[in-house]
Amino acid sequence: MAVAQTKLDLTETRISALAMPQSKGWAQTARAEALARLRAMGLPARRDEYWRYTDPSSLTQAAAPRAALHVDDEAPIFGEIDRLRIVFVDGVFDPAQSDDLALTHVTIERLSDVMAKDLHWAREHYGVLEAAGQSPVARPLAALNTAFASDGVVIRATGIVEKPISLVYLHNDSASDAMVHHVVRVESGASLTLLENGPAAARFNNVTEISLADDGDFHHIRTQGRDHERRAATHIFARLGARSQYKSFTLTGNGVLTRNEHVITLSGDDASAHVAGAALGDGAQGAFHHDDTVFITHDAERCESRQVFKKVLRNGAVGVFQGKILVKPGAQKTDGYQISQSLLLDEDSVFLAKPELEIYADDVSCSHGSTTGAIDETALFYLRARGVPRDVATDLLVLAFIDEAIAEIADERLSADIRNRLELWLGRRRQG
Amino acid sequence: MLTIKNLHVKLEDEDKQILKGVDLTVEAGRVHAIMGPNGSGKSTLSYVLSGRDGYTVTDGSATLEGEDLLAMEAEERAAAGLFLAFQYPVEIPGVGNMTFLRTALNAQRKTRGEDEISAGDFLKLVREKAKALKIDADMLKRPVNVGFSGGEKKRNEILQMAMLEPKMCILDETDSGLDVDAMKLVADGVNALRDSGRGFLVITHYQRLLDHIAPDVVHIMADGRIVKTGGPELALEVEKNGYADILAEVA
Numbered sequence: 001m002a003v004a005q006t007k008l009d010l011t012e013t014r015i016s017a018l019a020m021p022q023s024k025g026w027a028q029t030a031r032a033e034a035l036a037r038l039r040a041m042g043l044p045a046r047r048d049e050y051w052r053y054t055d056p057s058s059l060t061q062a063a064a065p066r067a068a069l070h071v072d073d074e075a076p077i078f079g080e081i082d083r084l085r086i087v088f089v090d091g092v093f094d095p096a097q098s099d100d101l102a103l104t105h106v107t108i109e110r111l112s113d114v115m116a117k118d119l120h121w122a123r124e125h126y127g128v129l130e131a132a133g134q135s136p137v138a139r140p141l142a143a144l145n146t147a148f149a150s151d152g153v154v155i156r157a158t159g160i161v162e163k164p165i166s167l168v169y170l171h172n173d174s175a176s177d178a179m180v181h182h183v184v185r186v187e188s189g190a191s192l193t194l195l196e197n198g199p200a201a202a203r204f205n206n207v208t209e210i211s212l213a214d215d216g217d218f219h220h221i222r223t224q225g226r227d228h229e230r231r232a233a234t235h236i237f238a239r240l241g242a243r244s245q246y247k248s249f250t251l252t253g254n255g256v257l258t259r260n261e262h263v264i265t266l267s268g269d270d271a272s273a274h275v276a277g278a279a280l281g282d283g284a285q286g287a288f289h290h291d292d293t294v295f296i297t298h299d300a301e302r303c304e305s306r307q308v309f310k311k312v313l314r315n316g317a318v319g320v321f322q323g324k325i326l327v328k329p330g331a332q333k334t335d336g337y338q339i340s341q342s343l344l345l346d347e348d349s350v351f352l353a354k355p356e357l358e359i360y361a362d363d364v365s366c367s368h369g370s371t372t373g374a375i376d377e378t379a380l381f382y383l384r385a386r387g388v389p390r391d392v393a394t395d396l397l398v399l400a401f402i403d404e405a406i407a408e409i410a411d412e413r414l415s416a417d418i419r420n421r422l423e424l425w426l427g428r429r430r431q432g
Numbered sequence: 433m434l435t436i437k438n439l440h441v442k443l444e445d446e447d448k449q450i451l452k453g454v455d456l457t458v459e460a461g462r463v464h465a466i467m468g469p470n471g472s473g474k475s476t477l478s479y480v481l482s483g484r485d486g487y488t489v490t491d492g493s494a495t496l497e498g499e500d501l502l503a504m505e506a507e508e509r510a511a512a513g514l515f516l517a518f519q520y521p522v523e524i525p526g527v528g529n530m531t532f533l534r535t536a537l538n539a540q541r542k543t544r545g546e547d548e549i550s551a552g553d554f555l556k557l558v559r560e561k562a563k564a565l566k567i568d569a570d571m572l573k574r575p576v577n578v579g580f581s582g583g584e585k586k587r588n589e590i591l592q593m594a595m596l597e598p599k600m601c602i603l604d605e606t607d608s609g610l611d612v613d614a615m616k617l618v619a620d621g622v623n624a625l626r627d628s629g630r631g632f633l634v635i636t637h638y639q640r641l642l643d644h645i646a647p648d649v650v651h652i653m654a655d656g657r658i659v660k661t662g663g664p665e666l667a668l669e670v671e672k673n674g675y676a677d678i679l680a681e682v683a
Contacts, residue, residue, distance in 0.1 A: 381506060382524065383535075385510055386536035386592060386596065387511050387596070388539045389539060392539060399527075
């Protein structure tokens with residue numbers, strides 16, 4: 001299908017506002033190919049099937065809308081966790097604030113250094129997983145990122161990495177427009193935990209390509225920063241080898257626009273992918289629009305996938321969930337599960353869900369469910385009848401609602417930190 | 433302790449009068465029972481007293497130690513010392529039983545201007561009370577009432593009552609869904625709380641619970657009113673002859 005002229009114009013306008021970083025042969029080729037992919041599909045527009053619920057215009061326009069910096073006195077998340085910190089300020093790596101990038105069983109390199117090398121293992125991954133993830137659904141913002149990303153890290157785990165690698169995204173410039181691209185490779189038998197937190201920029205485009213070798217183990221916990229006016233489009237492209245395990249959890253509180261895409265392919269037998277997310281939006285604190293778009297492909301036997309997404313929305317906040325499980329021919333004994341639920345705390349908030357199953361194997365077990373509901377008045381009364389004030393009782397029920405998603409975090413210190421974060425978030429609203 | 437005068441209540445959503453002038457006084461240290469056929473308004477009375485939404489008081493009053501219950505939020509009534517043991521205890525997935533008990537206890541203390549209980553003291557207290565009711569550590573850890581049997585749910589209600597130490601306890605058909613052993617356990621729990629400073633209102637269909645929790649006063653409720661009041665012998669009369677004779681007599 002020919003791309004509409006308005007889309008092409010939009011795409012060229014965006015491209016003309018960007019400069020492609022200088023890279024070596026292979027990297028330059030990867031960027032050029034991504035640019036060609038982008039030009040072939042054009043940037044997203046509202047009429048695209050996977051953008052019907054989320055208006056992409058502020059993500060595609062040439063200049064990033066400004067986003068005021070958010071300040072509160074809450075202690076930074078993961079602060080008590082022993083981790084290796086890698087700090088980006090408005091999308092630019094800041095060595096002064098970062099730890100030394102040295103840790104046993106893992107190599108960590110800056111993307112620009114990697115791209116200046118004639119040969120590097122990242123060549124097999126940079127833009128490769130993203131390109132594979134462009135079909136059957138186009139993800140133009142990811143191609144844009146591959147072409148123009150200005151910073152990022154390239155991580156390769158070769159054994160059990162003793163402490164998490166923590167990417168901290170600080171936002172200092174209310175007009176910053178950041179494009180960051182990471183590559184993660186977990187080798188056979190290796191294990192890595194990646195943490196991400198912070199608003200990153202006024203507008204943040206983040207792509208992470210994750211490749212798990214057979215028996216690789218990867219955990220990902222992310223919180224997206226509380227700046228009310230920030231915008232983010234993130235893509236995770238993951239390819240899972242045999243018996244590998246992938247677990248991801250994302251917490252989003254605040255943000256005028258967030259689009260989180262997960263594109264995961266289970267390509268080796270007996271692999272497992274768990275993707276979970278919790279989003280809390282309060283329209284009274286500024287507009288809130290949060291979109292989880294997930295595409296999981298089963299392309300091997302006896303793999304398991306699990307999607308658990310929860311949204312708590314109030315005062316006109318909008319939540320979107322588009323989740324798909326695709327079971328390819330031959331992917332027998334697939335076990336796929338998907339649940340997306342929203343808790344609407346008033347009549348102004350909106351939840352839009354599009355669950356999809358597409359199955360081409362005959363011996364599989366796949367289930368999905370989606371619900372939208374209000375606070376359970378019976379449970380609320382029960383709590384109040386025991387002396388718990390209405391607002392505290394409501395928060396208790398909100399936390400209970402979200403807990404199924406948080407329970408996907410394997411590390412109890414990290415899940416405790418997330419729960420604590422949520423309680424603070426809710427507590428601030430109670431006082432406000 | 434609890435004084436109800438001429439209480440008239442209708443459903444909020446429809447023009448249906450449920451309580452048509454209830455007069456009742458429960459003194460401290462006494463156990464009153466309310467019996468009555470289905471639809472007589474017994475459970476409505478318990479809900480209205482505890483502050484559930486969906487009812488409109490059209491006339492009359494209800495006070496706890498002179499304080500106007502009907503002017504308070506449900507949580508304020510609880511903090512003031514009113515406790516309702518639910519006929520159908522509510523399951524709350526995702527909220528641990530211990531968290532629930534501690535949150536409730538501390539919320540009441542906070543409302544009354546008292547200090548929160550320490551984690552250590554709380555644990556000690558809950559273990560002691562749970563043991564008497566044969567509630568094991570697993571039941572305390574699980575989400576509130578989720579997957580509990582009928583008997584476990586009712587024992588959990590009595591545990592909450594024992595922890596919160598209310599002044600006025602209303603038991604709404606606490607015997608429903610209980611076998612004889614479970615009823616004995618629940619009754620023992622209630623009897624352990626009988627105290628000169630505490631009042632009880634036991635709502636039940638059947639006399640059998642009253643074999644275990646001996647009432648001082650028995651009321652018969654029908655069509656939104658207390659139609660007859662007497663001693664424990666009134667419950668035996670109901671057990672023997674049913675409600676028909678009594679209702680015919682007062683009609």
